[in-house]
Amino acid sequence: MEAMRKLTLLRHAKSSWDDPEKTDFERPLAPRGRRAALKIAAFLARHHLNPDFILCSPAQRTRETLARILPFLTEDIEIRMDRAVYSAGIGDGLVAYLKTRPADNQHIMIIGHNPTMQQLALTLAKPDQAGQYSEMERKFPSAALAHIEFDISSWRELKSDGRLMHFVLPKNLKGNKGGAV
Numbered sequence: 327m328e329a330m331r332k333l334t335l336l337r338h339a340k341s342s343w344d345d346p347e348k349t350d351f352e353r354p355l356a357p358r359g360r361r362a363a364l365k366i367a368a369f370l371a372r373h374h375l376n377p378d379f380i381l382c383s384p385a386q387r388t389r390e391t392l393a394r395i396l397p398f399l400t401e402d403i404e405i406r407m408d409r410a411v412y413s414a415g416i417g418d419g420l421v422a423y424l425k426t427r428p429a430d431n432q433h434i435m436i437i438g439h440n441p442t443m444q445q446l447a448l449t450l451a452k453p454d455q456a457g458q459y460s461e462m463e464r465k466f467p468s469a470a471l472a473h474i475e476f477d478i479s480s481w482r483e484l485k486s487d488g489r490l491m492h493f494v495l496p497k498n499l500k501g502n503k504g505g506a507v
Contacts, residue, residue: 332475334375338438434481474491
């Protein structure tokens with residue numbers, strides 16, 4: 327078994343507040359959010375970031391974010407919807423959950439909400455020299471993606487010593503006016 331585990335944390339894309347009758351759980355993606363999710367999906371494909379397991383909040387906006395990125399990923403992915411991701415607080419429960427995942431899950435993605443996604447990323451990644459960590463510390467906007475790698479052979483060994491490989495915001499991806507590649 328490979329001595330490397332990968333974790334990709336994705337905050338749902340921008341949601342719509344247009345319908346005041348909808349609960350927070352029922353809010354769909356806004357048009358801007360749908361475009362942002364596709365940019366993140368293209369980034370995942372371009373960098374071959376293909377999870378073998380996705381844990382997703384069942385809220386409407388996270389399910390729609392997942393639906394936008396799935397066509398860009400490999401086909402053999404186990405997906406689990408879990409309401410605990412919707413109300414995960416600072417993410418301690420998600421860390422405990424990750425530690426129970428089988429060794430054959432080499433790359434896990436969690437699609438969730440803030441402040442959980444930001445706090446989980448800050449907890450599990452070591453501060454870096456490139457400044458991505460401090461950028462992530464300042465803000466983890468909608469559709470932000472943090473990709474962290476761990477030199478461990480089992481999720482049971484998960485600690486706060488991961489390498490932040492990518493911190494990506496849709497506004498910085500190709501396709502935005504003046505955006506970087």
